[in-house]
Amino acid sequence: MIHIVNGVSAAAALKNTFPETADQIISLPIDFSVGPITAIHLEHGVSIRADWEDSSFHPLNNRSGEALSIYQRSLKELKEVKNGEQLTIWTCENALEQIGLRIACFLLAGKQLELSIVNTQQALNEYLKDQEIQQTVRHSGECNAKQLAHFYNYSSLPITKDKRTAFEEDGKNLLHSTSQVRTWKNGEILEEAETRDDAFIIDCIKGQVAESAGNDYVDAIRVIGEAYGLSEQPISDSWIDYRIRSLIEAGQVAFIGGLQSMRSYKIKAVD
Structure with a gap:
């Protein structure tokens, strides 16, 4: 077989x-x-x-x-x-x-x-x-x-x-x-825009910030882990990290730290 x-x-x-x-x-x-x-x-x-x-x-x-x-x-x-x-x-x-x-x-x-x-x-x-x-x-x-x-x-x-x-x-x-x-x-099988997961990821960022005891920024890796765990369809951590960096480039997410790895920066949603 x-x-x-x-x-x-x-x-x-x-x-x-x-x-x-x-x-x-x-x-x-x-x-x-x-x-x-x-x-x-x-x-x-x-x-x-x-x-x-x-x-x-x-x-x-x-x-x-x-x-x-x-x-x-x-x-x-x-x-x-x-x-x-x-x-x-x-x-x-x-x-x-x-x-x-x-x-x-x-x-x-x-x-x-x-x-x-x-x-x-x-x-x-x-x-x-x-x-x-x-x-x-x-x-x-x-x-x-x-x-x-x-x-x-x-x-x-x-x-x-x-x-x-x-x-x-x-x-x-x-x-x-x-x-x-x-x-x-x-x-x-539906073809969708590259931005399909962006709103979901932003919701995860806001949720993590709300739970972070007043901190404006949260570790990107925590958001990536939550989005990975909660998504209805399987998505990879690399894909989520890529979309977060795309949201940063679009001005929808702010960051501090370095973007060289998903563990080295913190993020927050831009209102």
């Missing part, structure tokens, strides 16, 4: 789930929900993505070099998938994994394969249906190995021919997308 999974944490969780099997895990570690993904399946698209991450994220926070290297290796592994193989694509209710699902299907187009899908949120709902406690996961990496093993055994569904065709077409269109931000909402 070949597993295709999006995100570093989700890939690590799957490796813990199948440590003693011959299953192959192909990881797509790029956050497809933000930044350029135009032609991200080709060398020049990967180069554009790398340039964007280098210019947007701090070198201390930027882990894109390793992620892009893994991603390029994964592209090669997807090309090498042979007819007749069995593949499971893991996804969840977020833009990152829904886009990854569609791009993976596009890259596998034309191959005679047995394709299945596991949606970890839907599987979790089924898993907990008779229990009083309900749980929501923002991404597959929030599931533990026991849950993932159960989902694989009991919640894996075949991808029909029509659904596979639709995913392939969506993937093709996404690889021509020129937007910088993409959101998963009501079963659709």
Whole structure:
């Protein structure tokens, strides 16, 4: 079995789930929900993505070099998938994994394969249906190995021919997308402005200032941690830091300290 999974944490969780099997895990570690993904399946698209991450994220926070290297290796592994193989694509209710699902299907187009899908949120709902406690996961990496093993055994569904065709077409269109931000909402991938999260981040800044016992400025890292924890869709700390610095440039947020790392400056919202 070949597993295709999006995100570093989700890939690590799957490796813990199948440590003693011959299953192959192909990881797509790029956050497809933000930044350029135009032609991200080709060398020049990967180069554009790398340039964007280098210019947007701090070198201390930027882990894109390793992620892009893994991603390029994964592209090669997807090309090498042979007819007749069995593949499971893991996804969840977020833009990152829904886009990854569609791009993976596009890259596998034309191959005679047995394709299945596991949606970890839907599987979790089924898993907990008779229990009083309900749980929501923002991404597959929030599931533990026991849950993932159960989902694989009991919640894996075949991808029909029509659904596979639709995913392939969506993937093709996404690889021509020129937007910088993409959101998963009501079963659709929506293209949005780069400023999508700015109002939410400013609310987090104001909330932290209000709780800081009269201090005008609060540590940026505290705001980043709160925004990371409270966001409905998974967003990275590097993305939040990037948007804070963009808000500083726009005059909507003031700062003291140095912007060389997310731990070295304090911020407040400008009224």
